[in-house]
Amino acid sequence: MDIKSLKDKILQLAIQGKLVPQNENDEPASVLLEKIRLEKEKLIKDKVIKKEKSFPEIDEDEKRFELPNGWEWIRLGEFIRFIGGNQPPKSTFKYEYQDGYIRLIQIRDYKSDSHITYIPIEKAKRFCGKDEVMIGRYGPPIFQILKGIEGAYNVALMKADPIEGISKDYLFYLLKDHLLLRKLEHLASRTCGQDGIDMDTLKSYVVGLPPLVEQERIVAKIDELFQLVDSLGNNNCLLYTSDAADDSLRV
Numbered sequence: 001m002d003i004k005s006l007k008d009k010i011l012q013l014a015i016q017g018k019l020v021p022q023n024e025n026d027e028p029a030s031v032l033l034e035k036i037r038l039e040k041e042k043l044i045k046d047k048v049i050k051k052e053k054s055f056p057e058i059d060e061d062e063k064r065f066e067l068p069n070g071w072e073w074i075r076l077g078e079f080i081r082f083i084g085g086n087q088p089p090k091s092t093f094k095y096e097y098q099d100g101y102i103r104l105i106q107i108r109d110y111k112s113d114s115h116i117t118y119i120p121i122e123k124a125k126r127f128c129g130k131d132e133v134m135i136g137r138y139g140p141p142i143f144q145i146l147k148g149i150e151g152a153y154n155v156a157l158m159k160a161d162p163i164e165g166i167s168k169d170y171l172f173y174l175l176k177d178h179l180l181l182r183k184l185e186h187l188a189s190r191t192c193g194q195d196g197i198d199m200d201t202l203k204s205y206v207v208g209l210p211p212l213v214e215q216e217r218i219v220a221k222i223d224e225l226f227q228l229v230d231s232l233g234n235n236n237c238l239l240y241t242s243d244a245a246d247d248s249l250r251v
Helices: 003-015 029-045 168-174 178-186 199-204 212-234
Strands: 072-075 080-084 101-105 117-120 133-136 144-146 151-153 157-162 189-191 194-196 206-209
Touching (some): 003 168, 003 178, 003 212, 029 072, 029 206, 133 168, 151 157, 157 168, 168 212, 178 199
Parallel strands (some): 101 151
Antiparallel strands (some): 080 157, 189 194
16 A cells, blocks of 8 residues: 555544544543534624524434544534635735745645745735644645645635634644545536635535544544654555454554
8 A cells, every 4th residue: 555545544544533542531522512612602702703604414424434432523614714815916026035024825835945935014914823724725636735834825725723622733634534635626616727625515524523632642643653654655665454344554
């Protein structure tokens, strides 16, 4: 099995609650759901976000696996704000840093520093930190999940901003679900001649929400396994998964 496929397998086990054991002492995700509800009410009251129409009840067909103890089903749009970027005029672009300027982040910047661009800070309207989860809106490929750069971000990117109850590191891995990517690719709209994300599909996608402490354990295990997979891949070791019913991994 190639490295990408094995990493996808690890992510699938993670988001289905099969990568680390559950702990009955963890605060259950049902408590997180209530915190999400209260935080959204506060944000709406403070006019930080607009009140949207309610999401439909989750159908049994949308529950793709047996939910582990302490987890809850939830739609992405119920606990994540997707905040689009801003496109300043190119006439304001500089390609060397100057006082009063800030980096303008574009999708290509996550692959290379060859085209670093700066804009006047007063022209910047959307900002992100290195730890925040960013999404490439257009493609191909669409729905690139990115992080690691700080600055202002342009219209080709949007921020996935968790409202409450989920770590940004876990969210980064959760959004890499290849089933979600396939669905978005299938329903991709055409925007300015590029494949774009169907936002209704993204917001309505159903995921399992683990307890917050378990999210941290999952992230730590993913990081550990990804490092091992990269090491084995660099040494040309054989990578494969078993056909066992427990979906266990073998190297």
